[in-house]
Amino acid sequence: MTFKAEYIWIDGTAPTAKLRSKTKIIAGSPAGLDTLPIWGFDGSSTNQAEGHASDCVLKPVFTCPDPVRGGDDVLVLCEVLNTDMSPHPSNTRAALAEVAEQFAAQEPIFGIEQEYTFFKDGHPLGFPKGGFPAPQGGYYCGVGSDEIFGRDIVEAHLENCLKAGLGISGINAEVMPGQWEFQVGPLAPLDVADQLWVARWLLYRTAEDFGVAATLDPKPVKGDWNGAGAHTNFSTKAMRESPGGYDAIITACEALGEGSKPLDHVKNYGSGIDDRLTGLHETAPWDKYSYGVSDRGASVRIPWQVEKDGKGYMEDRRPNANVDPYVVTRLLVDTCCTALEK
Numbered sequence: 001m002t003f004k005a006e007y008i009w010i011d012g013t014a015p016t017a018k019l020r021s022k023t024k025i026i027a028g029s030p031a032g033l034d035t036l037p038i039w040g041f042d043g044s045s046t047n048q049a050e051g052h053a054s055d056c057v058l059k060p061v062f063t064c065p066d067p068v069r070g071g072d073d074v075l076v077l078c079e080v081l082n083t084d085m086s087p088h089p090s091n092t093r094a095a096l097a098e099v100a101e102q103f104a105a106q107e108p109i110f111g112i113e114q115e116y117t118f119f120k121d122g123h124p125l126g127f128p129k130g131g132f133p134a135p136q137g138g139y140y141c142g143v144g145s146d147e148i149f150g151r152d153i154v155e156a157h158l159e160n161c162l163k164a165g166l167g168i169s170g171i172n173a174e175v176m177p178g179q180w181e182f183q184v185g186p187l188a189p190l191d192v193a194d195q196l197w198v199a200r201w202l203l204y205r206t207a208e209d210f211g212v213a214a215t216l217d218p219k220p221v222k223g224d225w226n227g228a229g230a231h232t233n234f235s236t237k238a239m240r241e242s243p244g245g246y247d248a249i250i251t252a253c254e255a256l257g258e259g260s261k262p263l264d265h266v267k268n269y270g271s272g273i274d275d276r277l278t279g280l281h282e283t284a285p286w287d288k289y290s291y292g293v294s295d296r297g298a299s300v301r302i303p304w305q306v307e308k309d310g311k312g313y314m315e316d317r318r319p320n321a322n323v324d325p326y327v328v329t330r331l332l333v334d335t336c337c338t339a340l341e342k
């Protein structure tokens with residue numbers, strides 16, 4: 001007996017890494033992460049190595065049922081190592097693992113809202129050839145064939161994420177036609193990031209069968225059309241507890257505004273951040289840090305319910321759709337948990 005294992009990894013494409021995958025036939029039946037073999041690939045084809053020393057190592061870090069193939073088959077998310085088993089320069093997971101361990105006692109968790117846009121024949125799904133649809137207004141959480149484009153793909157993707165056992169928590173149609181969102185979490189830093197990468201892979205793979213491409217381009221249509229972000233909702237144990245939760249949230253919001261922190265974060269929040277964070281379309285300008293209750297024009301929003309309850313979480317609205325979840329979670333844990341430790 002054999003099963004198919006789809007080994008998935010993050011490549012070295014700049015400025016935004018791409019997902020790659022290939023299939024390994026393994027004898028027996030799947031018996032958990034620790035029994036999945038290490039594998040390798042040609043790094044010279046993925047911007048991860050030179051041709052003369054091209055071998056890179058794939059080390060399994062997360063596995064789940066493969067909802068596309070079904071049966072015993074599995075998906076295997078890997079981190080990329082050098083042949084001496086040290087983290088490859090493109091491996092952003094290793095640094096998160098260290099920071100997550102350092103602050104594990106604060107029990108940080110994340111819910112990430114992944115926005116994305118479907119494309120077909122070079123334009124967003126729902127855009128007429130060579131033209132534009134009616135202006136934004138009715139599409140967000142809309143219903144009906146004049147407002148909704150690609151729901152069959154979105155439903156298939158949701159079903160695939162659930163079958164895979166990912167911690168997906170919702171979906172919605174977005175402000176621009178052909179633009180959608182799914183949320184993963186709340187989960188611990190490594191879990192949310194691993195599962196978001198697998199959910200992204202499943203998005204591309206599901207849409208492929210419909211002849212449609214999904215993109216995480218943060219500003220897929222220039223002009224008066226919303227960009228695509230990855231709002232990152234964050235809390236620690238202290239923030240979730242009353243009394244004191246609200247004070248902890250304010251401490252974290254203030255820490256994000258100190259010294260060079262706003263720029264340190266924003267420049268690592270996905271390529272093309274200044275195209276999206278213009279101050280229009282429910283964004284704050286990329287170079288001006290702010291936070292506020294219910295404020296969708298602030299860098300960081302505290303939901304109204306959180307203020308009312310005096311505890312809960314905060315939402316960093318700055319990350320682009322194409323952000324690396326290993327990076328945004330590392331920066332938030334590092335900045336906020338360091339401040340909360342004091």
Ligand code: ADP
Nearest residue numbers: 109110111112169183185186233234235312313
């Ligand atoms: P929005 O109103 O900004 O569109 P969403 O409902 O799309 O919000 O996403 C909110 C995300 O925040 C969800 O993924 C949810 O699971 C997550 N979340 C809820 N509570 C917490 C918490 N205490 N800590 C971190 N994330 C949380």
Ligand code: MN
Nearest residue numbers: 022041042045
């Ligand atoms: Mn080959």
Ligand code: MN
Nearest residue numbers: 113181183231
């Ligand atoms: Mn949302």
Ligand code: MN
Nearest residue numbers: 113115174181
């Ligand atoms: Mn959204």
Ligand code: MN
Nearest residue numbers: 113231315317
């Ligand atoms: Mn949001």
